[in-house]
Amino acid sequence: MSHAGLTRALKAWSTDPAELARVSVDRSGTVPDGLPDLVVFARDVDDVRRTVSYAAARGVPVVPRGAGSGVAGGAVAGAGAIVLDLSGLDRIAEIRPDDAIAVVEPGVVTADLDAAAAAHGLRYAPDPASAAFSTIGGNIATNAGGLRCVKYGVTRDAVLAVDAVLGDGTLVRTGRRTVKGVTGYDLTGLLVGSEGTLGVIVGATLRLSPLPAATATAGAFFATAEDAVAAVTALQRRGLRPSTAELLDRATLVAIDQAQGGDLHTRGQVFLLLQTDGHGAEAELAEAERVLRPLATSVETTTDPVVADRLVATRRAALPAVERHGRVLIEDIAVPRSQIAGTVAAVERIAASTGVRIFVFAHVGDGNLHPIVLAGSAPPEQVDLAVAAVFEHALSVGGTLTGEHGVGTLKRPWLAAELGDPVLDLHRRIKAVFDPAGILNPGKAI
Amino acid sequence: MSHAGLTRALKAWSTDPAELARVSVDRSGTVPDGLPDLVVFARDVDDVRRTVSYAAARGVPVVPRGAGSGVAGGAVAGAGAIVLDLSGLDRIAEIRPDDAIAVVEPGVVTADLDAAAAAHGLRYAPDPASAAFSTIGGNIATNAGGLRCVKYGVTRDAVLAVDAVLGDGTLVRTGRRTVKGVTGYDLTGLLVGSEGTLGVIVGATLRLSPLPAATATAGAFFATAEDAVAAVTALQRRGLRPSTAELLDRATLVAIDQAQGGDLHTRGQVFLLLQTDGHGAEAELAEAERVLRPLATSVETTTDPVVADRLVATRRAALPAVERHGRVLIEDIAVPRSQIAGTVAAVERIAASTGVRIFVFAHVGDGNLHPIVLAGSAPPEQVDLAVAAVFEHALSVGGTLTGEHGVGTLKRPWLAAELGDPVLDLHRRIKAVFDPAGILNPGKAI
Ligand SMILES: Cc1cc2nc3c(=O)[nH]c(=O)nc-3n(C[C@H](O)[C@H](O)[C@H](O)COP(=O)(O)OP(=O)(O)OC[C@H]3O[C@@H](n4cnc5c(N)ncnc54)[C@H](O)[C@@H]3O)c2cc1C
Ligand SMILES: Cc1cc2nc3c(=O)[nH]c(=O)nc-3n(C[C@H](O)[C@H](O)[C@H](O)COP(=O)(O)OP(=O)(O)OC[C@H]3O[C@@H](n4cnc5c(N)ncnc54)[C@H](O)[C@@H]3O)c2cc1C
Numbered sequence: 001m002s003h004a005g006l007t008r009a010l011k012a013w014s015t016d017p018a019e020l021a022r023v024s025v026d027r028s029g030t031v032p033d034g035l036p037d038l039v040v041f042a043r044d045v046d047d048v049r050r051t052v053s054y055a056a057a058r059g060v061p062v063v064p065r066g067a068g069s070g071v072a073g074g075a076v077a078g079a080g081a082i083v084l085d086l087s088g089l090d091r092i093a094e095i096r097p098d099d100a101i102a103v104v105e106p107g108v109v110t111a112d113l114d115a116a117a118a119a120h121g122l123r124y125a126p127d128p129a130s131a132a133f134s135t136i137g138g139n140i141a142t143n144a145g146g147l148r149c150v151k152y153g154v155t156r157d158a159v160l161a162v163d164a165v166l167g168d169g170t171l172v173r174t175g176r177r178t179v180k181g182v183t184g185y186d187l188t189g190l191l192v193g194s195e196g197t198l199g200v201i202v203g204a205t206l207r208l209s210p211l212p213a214a215t216a217t218a219g220a221f222f223a224t225a226e227d228a229v230a231a232v233t234a235l236q237r238r239g240l241r242p243s244t245a246e247l248l249d250r251a252t253l254v255a256i257d258q259a260q261g262g263d264l265h266t267r268g269q270v271f272l273l274l275q276t277d278g279h280g281a282e283a284e285l286a287e288a289e290r291v292l293r294p295l296a297t298s299v300e301t302t303t304d305p306v307v308a309d310r311l312v313a314t315r316r317a318a319l320p321a322v323e324r325h326g327r328v329l330i331e332d333i334a335v336p337r338s339q340i341a342g343t344v345a346a347v348e349r350i351a352a353s354t355g356v357r358i359f360v361f362a363h364v365g366d367g368n369l370h371p372i373v374l375a376g377s378a379p380p381e382q383v384d385l386a387v388a389a390v391f392e393h394a395l396s397v398g399g400t401l402t403g404e405h406g407v408g409t410l411k412r413p414w415l416a417a418e419l420g421d422p423v424l425d426l427h428r429r430i431k432a433v434f435d436p437a438g439i440l441n442p443g444k445a446i
Numbered sequence: 447m448s449h450a451g452l453t454r455a456l457k458a459w460s461t462d463p464a465e466l467a468r469v470s471v472d473r474s475g476t477v478p479d480g481l482p483d484l485v486v487f488a489r490d491v492d493d494v495r496r497t498v499s500y501a502a503a504r505g506v507p508v509v510p511r512g513a514g515s516g517v518a519g520g521a522v523a524g525a526g527a528i529v530l531d532l533s534g535l536d537r538i539a540e541i542r543p544d545d546a547i548a549v550v551e552p553g554v555v556t557a558d559l560d561a562a563a564a565a566h567g568l569r570y571a572p573d574p575a576s577a578a579f580s581t582i583g584g585n586i587a588t589n590a591g592g593l594r595c596v597k598y599g600v601t602r603d604a605v606l607a608v609d610a611v612l613g614d615g616t617l618v619r620t621g622r623r624t625v626k627g628v629t630g631y632d633l634t635g636l637l638v639g640s641e642g643t644l645g646v647i648v649g650a651t652l653r654l655s656p657l658p659a660a661t662a663t664a665g666a667f668f669a670t671a672e673d674a675v676a677a678v679t680a681l682q683r684r685g686l687r688p689s690t691a692e693l694l695d696r697a698t699l700v701a702i703d704q705a706q707g708g709d710l711h712t713r714g715q716v717f718l719l720l721q722t723d724g725h726g727a728e729a730e731l732a733e734a735e736r737v738l739r740p741l742a743t744s745v746e747t748t749t750d751p752v753v754a755d756r757l758v759a760t761r762r763a764a765l766p767a768v769e770r771h772g773r774v775l776i777e778d779i780a781v782p783r784s785q786i787a788g789t790v791a792a793v794e795r796i797a798a799s800t801g802v803r804i805f806v807f808a809h810v811g812d813g814n815l816h817p818i819v820l821a822g823s824a825p826p827e828q829v830d831l832a833v834a835a836v837f838e839h840a841l842s843v844g845g846t847l848t849g850e851h852g853v854g855t856l857k858r859p860w861l862a863a864e865l866g867d868p869v870l871d872l873h874r875r876i877k878a879v880f881d882p883a884g885i886l887n888p889g890k891a892i
Contacts, residue, residue, distance in 0.1 A: 098679055098784040121683065143628045154626060156635075157603070172868050178780040179812040180600060181846035182589045182639050183853055183864050184892065185873055189602075189635035193628045210685035233544060237567065239656035239724055278685055279733055280726025287725055334624040338544040366625040400627035407629055418629050422618050427631055429879040433872065446630060 003038050003082065006054040012041035012088070023083045026070040029327060029375070030409055034079030036063070041085050045163070045171065045202045051084055052200060053169030056437040063441055064196035066107065066138030069130045071330045072408025074142065074195045074444050084200060086137050092116050093203075100208045101160065101177060106137025106201045110144075113206070122208040125152035128404075129319075137201045143193030145404030147315075150365035151243040151277070154404065156192040158207045164191055164199030167435025177205055190430075195406050195445035198434040212277035215243070216285035217308035220292050220299040221268025225249065225344040227295045228270045232364050233337055235291040240284055244275035245365030246315050249344060251351075252322065252359040252372075256314065259321040264314065268297045272364070273315045275308075315361075319372070322359045326376040329387065333394035334368040334403030346393045347371045354378060356386040368403035391417075407445045415446065449484050449528065452500040458487035458534070469529045472516040475773060475821070476855055480525030482509070487531050491609070491617060491648045497530055498646060499615030502883040509887055510642035512553065512584030515576045517776045518854025520588065520641045520890050530646060532583050538562050539649075546654045547606065547623060552583025552647045556590075559652070568654040571598035574850075575765070583647045589639030591850030593761075596811035597689040597723070600850065602638040604653045610637055610645030613881025623651055636876075641852050641891035644880040658723035661689070662731035663754035666742040667714025671695065671790040674716045677741040678810050679783055681734045688734065690721035691811030692761050695790060697797075698768065698805040698818075702760065705767040710760065714743045718810070719761045721754075761807075768805045768818050775819040775833065779840035780849030783813050792839045793817045800824060802832040814849035837863075853891045861892065 007013050014020070020035045037060075040051050055062045063077035065085045077083045090107035097120040104113060110131040114124045127146035128134055134144065140162065144155045152158075161175030175181075175188035191199055222228040225247070232245050248256075253265040264271060274292070276284040282303055292299050302308050322328055335343050344360055347369070351358040357377035362369040371390050375383055391401055391414050401411045401418055416424055427446040432438070453459050460466070466481045483506075486497045501508045509523035511531045523529045536553035543566040550559060556577040560570045573592035574580055580590065586608065591600045598604075607621030621627075621634035637645055668674040671693070678691050694702075699711040710717060720738070722730040728749055738745050748754050768774055781789050790806055793815070797804040803823035808815040817836050821829055837847055837860050847857045847864055862870055873892040878884070 096782070096784065097683070099782040100682070101782070143632075145626060149626070153603075156632065157599075166872075170868055172872065173866070174869060176780075176846050177782045177844040178814075178846050178849070179783075180591060180595070180780045180809075180814045180849040182850055183847050183857070183861065184869065185640055185644070185876060186589075186602065186632070186635045186638065187869065187872065187876075189632045192632065194631055198631070210683055213685050236546070237543070237656055239659050241724070278687070278726070279730055280724070283729070284725055334622075334626045336542070336545040336547070336623045337625075338542065363626075368624075368626045398623040400622050400624050401629050403624070403626040404628055411629070415629065420619070422616055423620060423630070423633065426612075426618060426633065426879065430631060430633075430876065433875040433879060 001037050001080065006051060007038065009050055010040055010047055011043040014039050023065060023068065023085060024077045026068045026073060026075040028071045028073040028076065028408060028410055030073035030076045032076050032078035036077040036079065036081040036083050039083040039085055041088050043088055048084065048165045048200050048202050049169045049171060051082060052165050052167065055082055055439045056168050059437060060439060061442050062439050064141065064200045066135030067133050069134045070138060070142060070406065070408060072406040073410045074406050074408035076409060087135055089202065095120055097122060099177065102206045102208055104136055104204055104206060106135060106203065108136045110134050110136060110139055117208045118211060121211050123211050124158065124206060125209050126155045126158050136204060140192050140201050140204055141194065141196050142406040143404065145363065145368065147244045147246060147363065150245055150363060151241050152209065156189055159188055159192050159204055160207055161205035162188055162191050162201055163203035164201055166199050167437055167440045175205065195408065196441035197431055197445045198440065212281065213279045214281040214303065215275055215277045216281040216301065216303050217311050218274040218285055218289060218292065218299060218301040219311035219314065220272045220274065220296040222270045222272065222296050223268060225270050226341040228272045229341040229364060231292045231295040235288045236365065238291065240288050242274050242288065242365055243277040244273060246273040247362040247364040248315065248318055249360040252318050252361060255321040255325065255359060256317050259324055260317065271314060273311055318361050322372050325374055329373040329375055330405070331371040331373060331387065331390055332402045332405040333371070333390060333399055335394055335397050335399035337367050339397040339399065340364060340367050340369070343369055343393060343397065347390060350386050350389040354382045354386040356383050358386065409444055447483050447526065452497060453484065455496055456486055456493055457489040460485050469511060469514065469531055470523045472514045472519060472521040474517045474519040474522070474854065474856055476519035476522045478522050478524035482523040482525065482527040482529050485529040485531055487534050489534055494530065494611045494646050494648050495615045495617060497528060498611050498613065501528055501885045502614050505883060506885060507888050508885050510587065510646045512581030513579050515580045516584060516588060516852065516854060518852040519856045520852050520854035522855060533581055535648065541566055543568060545623065548652045548654055550582055550650055550652060552581060552649065554582045556580050556582060556585055563654045564657060567657055569657050570604065570652060571655050572601045572604050582650060586638050586647050586650055587640065587642050588852040589850065591809065591814065593690045593692060593809065596691055596809060597687050598655065602635055605634055605638050605650055606653055607651035608634055608637050608647055609649035610647055612645050613883055613886045621651065641854065642887035643877055643891045644886065658727065659725045660727040660749065661721055661723045662727040662747065662749050663757050664720040664731055664735060664738065664745060664747040665757035665760065666718045666720065666738050666745040668716045668718065668742050669714060671716050672787040673741045674718045675787040675810060677738045681737040682811065684737065686730055686734050688720050688811055689723040690719060692719040693808040693810040694761065694764055695806040698764050698807060701767040701771065701805060702763045705770055706763065717760060719757055764807050771820055772822040775821055776851070777817040777819060777833065777836055778848045778851040779817070779836060779845055780814040781840055781843050781845035785843040785845065786810060786813050786815070789815055789839060789843065793836060796832050796835045800828045800832040802829050804832065855890055
């Protein structure tokens with residue numbers, strides 16, 4: 001379909017097949033059914049409103065897109081769709097150090113905001129591992145998490161207000177510039193995590209927080225995941241608040257050693273990276289170490305940034321090390337804290353029984369596990385079986401399909417199992433309020 | 447209207463006028479237009495579903511009610527309404543120390559949950575000053591705040607899942623038992639703060655947090671509100687995270703002195719109560735003291751519980767001291783941090799120009815101010831003028847009508863000024879999804 005009636009009024013757009021191919025996929029590996037009609041490169045809010053209104057009048061699907069770094073298929077766009085690329089709306093409009101807020105456009109790259117805040121002694125706390133390229137709009141749309149979330153909360157906790165273009169082209173501003181406020185329903189929180197299905201985020205007011213005065217780091221090895229999880233639970237129960245608590249399982253340690261020629265996997269079955277921050281960082285880590293020691297096979301602590309970086313590098317090396325073995329499916333379940341160790345064991349059992357290679361990284365402090373499934377390690381039916389078994393396990397222990405990546409297209413088949421039909425029905429009716437024509441990212445998220 | 451068709455199926459209810467009068471009001475002073483028809487004392491979820499379904503079929507308003515401690519008129523019920531009293535659903539169903547969660551019925555008194563958690567070394571962080579009598583259901587419906595919110599967040603941050611009966615009698619469960627999760631829209635967050643207009647909360651899964659290892663307390667006096675606010679802002683910018691930061695203005699100090707025969711108001715114009723908690727509490731307070739000292743006229747710090755209690759008692763004494771002078775309107779605006787001192791000054795100017803006595807308490811760390819208006823201190827028109835001027839000021843500096851108490855009936859006339867018509871319209875359409883018959887607390891909140 002030609003969209004000349006729209007493009008005539010726009011500043012930047014493309015129908016070049018190479019360009020369309022690039023903007024039709026994200027990092028999930030999901031293959032769209034053909035190329036979208038058009039990509040609109042929004043240069044201002046009017047471009048967004050115009051595109052959405054045009055599409056609403058004609059029933060054309062609009063797929064909002066940030067950096068396309070999503071791993072759930074949320075930004076995947078097929079034949080007949082218009083991709084609405086927000087990455088060009090990348091202005092940081094305000095940073096107010098005294099109010100500890102920033103006002104930004106949706107295309108601002110997460111790390112760029114963090115850097116701009118740092119110039120004022122502040123930071124943007126949510127730190128997805130994709131911060132170097134993901135956009136704030138994408139982070140908001142997926143309610144992105146990251147390593148620091150265990151102490152500082154997820155994206156939703158950092159979003160005070162959003163400007164959104166609804167499915168009929170209306171521009172609304174929800175929320176406020178204050179930390180607290182209860183006037184009206186929490187529409188801001190509702191838009192956060194809605195994966196482009198309720199509105200196109202065209203602006204946001206975000207909380208910033210002070211850069212921590214100090215950071216202390218520990219790397220520890222454990223004989224079992226139970227021991228590692230028990231240690232983290234014990235220190236949380238004592239009121240210690242790690243700013244990072246990351247677990248890598250044995251399969252991952254082996255992969256890192258294969259990539260780097262190291263001997264991590266000889267030091268324990270499970271690696272735990274722990275950080276504390278703030279004025280009491282060192283004292284807090286010392287206290288944490290007392291808890292870890294009796295349960296760990298070894299513990300190394302440091303406040304030296306060089307040593308810390310070596311310990312953090314182990315965590316950073318995990319995904320690239322696994323990806324050397326082929327294409328991966330990054331799963332993202334979350335379970336109650338008491339179920340973490342059992343879930344690591346369950347994933348190992350599932351891997352063994354299906355013959356699929358699975359590596360586990362976990363934001364262990366908040367029960368969010370990433371079973372990384374090596375797609376080519378077994379026949380596709382076996383891979384499907386393994387993934388299904390992982391989801392089933394998560395739900396059976398009171399967990400969820402996705403802790404931070406979103407439902408996108410990939411997890412939709414499982415949605416009803418988690419939410420139940422009455423709640424899913426409520427979702428559809430809310431969607432109809434925000435997007436009566438059903439054009440905003442249809443077939444995604446709900 | 448007789449509701450025999452309903453009451454026949456219920457376990458406990460009343461049409462006794464004294465009982466109806468008691469359950470028709472809250473603590474706002476709002477006078478209902480006549481007595482409600484009936485009060486239902488829910489004994490189980492079936493009673494709730496039955497009442498709501500019955501009312502939906504007949505278009506009868508249902509006013510959910512916890513302890514009736516609200517100060518916005520949210521639980522006020524007039525002629526023709528059925529009051530649905532949830533206070534009898536007061537079971538704590540589960541406390542899971544390892545998962546740090548509790549599962550409760552809505553009528554559980556806030557302080558009772560906190561006490562039950564304490565038996566496991568945990569606590570329920572949100573601590574409205576009404577905790578001794580308010581219910582969790584009421585706290586959820588109003589998204590209640592409290593002193594600890596500046597560090598630990600408001601009620602919404604503590605609610606992982608809710609069971610709610612929608613306006614057609616459907617029972618839904620939103621959310622999950624995990625700390626993180628992004629499957630579906632944030633319906634839990636939407637129900638929190640909806641003041642009984644979207645669903646009746648009949649159960650909740652709540653986050654608990656560890657009791658802090660230690661607490662340290664400071665009481666400081668300042669020559670001006672600017673100095674006090676500057677001190678709090680400065681310490682927050684350094685990454686210090688007070689667990690309490692409460693300000694009392696001069697008018698309040700005078701009232702406390704009048705009540706207690708003390709000399710607080712001679713020590714400074716403004717009192718600041720500051721607490722830090724956790725493993726580094728004492729070190730953090732020492733650091734905070736270094737920031738306060740140059741700005742304060744005096745600072746007293748302590749880790750001795752007896753001394754701390756004396757300092758905290760000053761804050762606790764504020765409302766009773768003011769209430770000795772007559773009926774009060776407890777306002778509840780919130781403003782961006784940089785506007786707090788200016789707002790205290792604006793309130794003083796408004797008091798002077800209208801002749802209305804106003805006392806200011808503030809959760810200063812999060813910009814939430816309670817201008818306490820002495821209702822009988824001036825003619826009603828002047829009081830109305832003063833309240834209007836306070837709201838106008840809040841909105842003009844990017845603030846909000848209500849930081850934690852809710853809109854109820856009292857703040858509805860101001861709603862459109864804050865939200866704007868398109869957003870208000872969105873509220874109405876969301877309400878229609880949850881409550882098609884429009885029977886859940888009509889005329890409140892939105
Ligand atoms: C190496 C790597 C590491 C990662 N690490 C993390 C991690 O630690 N934590 C985490 O949570 N995720 C992580 N991710 C996933 C991904 O980066 C996040 O989901 C991120 O928030 C997506 O941002 P984006 O700008 O790339 O959005 P996109 O991928 O472009 O879009 C994601 C979804 O948001 C919608 N969307 C995008 N922009 C808007 C907008 N302005 N308005 C409305 N809807 C919009 C899209 O339609 C889509 O549904 C990682 C991905 C990779 C490749
Ligand atoms: C002395 C005093 C101090 C206070 N201090 C604070 C404070 O520090 N912070 C603060 O935030 N508030 C404070 N409040 C106000 C009040 O206590 C809170 O708003 C509290 O959350 C109300 O709880 P409740 O059980 O009394 O609810 P109610 O007053 O009975 O109801 C409040 C609202 O919630 C709705 N509701 C109640 N239960 C349910 C349910 N189960 N399902 C759906 N809707 C429901 C009602 O319809 C109404 O709209 C204070 C009040 C007093 C009198």
